Amino acid sequence: MNQEFWDARYGEHEAVWSGRPNGALTVEASGLRPGQALDVGCGEGGDALWLAAAGWRVTATDISRVALERAAERANGADIAWVHGDLAAEPPSPRTFDLVSALYFPLPKNNPEAARGLIDSVAAGGILLYVGHDLSGFDADDHDHDWDGPDPRDYFTPADVAELLDVEWEIEVNEARPRVDTPEVSAHFVNDLVLRARRVRS
Numbered sequence: 001m002n003q004e005f006w007d008a009r010y011g012e013h014e015a016v017w018s019g020r021p022n023g024a025l026t027v028e029a030s031g032l033r034p035g036q037a038l039d040v041g042c043g044e045g046g047d048a049l050w051l052a053a054a055g056w057r058v059t060a061t062d063i064s065r066v067a068l069e070r071a072a073e074r075a076n077g078a079d080i081a082w083v084h085g086d087l088a089a090e091p092p093s094p095r096t097f098d099l100v101s102a103l104y105f106p107l108p109k110n111n112p113e114a115a116r117g118l119i120d121s122v123a124a125g126g127i128l129l130y131v132g133h134d135l136s137g138f139d140a141d142d143h144d145h146d147w148d149g150p151d152p153r154d155y156f157t158p159a160d161v162a163e164l165l166d167v168e169w170e171i172e173v174n175e176a177r178p179r180v181d182t183p184e185v186s187a188h189f190v191n192d193l194v195l196r197a198r199r200v201r202s
Contacts, residue, residue, distance in 0.1 A: 003064060022046070022104075025131075030054075034057075036096060037058045037059070038061070038100045038121060040103075040105050041102065043067050044071050045074055049075060049080070052078045059083055059092075060080055061087060062083075068084055092121040096121055097122055098122075098126040099129065100121055102118060102129070104132060106155045108154060125199060126198070126199050128198075128199070129196050130156075131194050133189035133192070157193055159195075168201040169198065170200045172196045178190065178192070
């Protein structure tokens with residue numbers, strides 16, 4: 001899941017994702033007052049473009065230069081800072097963002113400091129939105145299906161992230177629910193795990 005892996009994946013297809021924003025983002029961020037947003041693992045830019053159109057000042061990061069170049073081309077001049085980097089290795093600036101959106105971002109469990117860095121990047125009063133796949137009923141060791149990706153159990157779930165939050169935080173949403181606007185290519189995961197938490201203390 002390094003840069004070489006993701007560059008190769010994006011390079012094999014004209015478009016990997018639909019180009020639409022993720023449904024969980026539109027549901028959870030629609031009522032928020034725009035400010036500084038960090039889109040973690042922005043891919044081809046669907047979420048970042050939606051946030052920018054809603055008035056957010058967006059920093060969009062990804063480990064893949066191929067994805068970032070494609071996203072910038074599709075931005076049509078939208079004022080978005082496209083940043084190449086691996087947030088699992090280099091955390092974002094602390095206490096900076098009013099919204100940190102990490103949707104289906106593969107954050108390895110063997111790197112808890114990366115998760116803490118992501119949490120620490122949220123400013124006072126800001127929102128952390130961390131969304132993952134509901135793995136209920138999914139077995140990566142079951143060879144009767146066509147799953148060929150990494151074992152999703154090796155990565156932080158929203159519940160894992162919630163356990164890292166201290167008294168500075170108020171958890172507003174922490175639930176499993178049907179995925180909104182499920183991509184046709186994602187037949188394995190039809191439900192989301194959604195964590196939305198607000199930093200209530202500086």
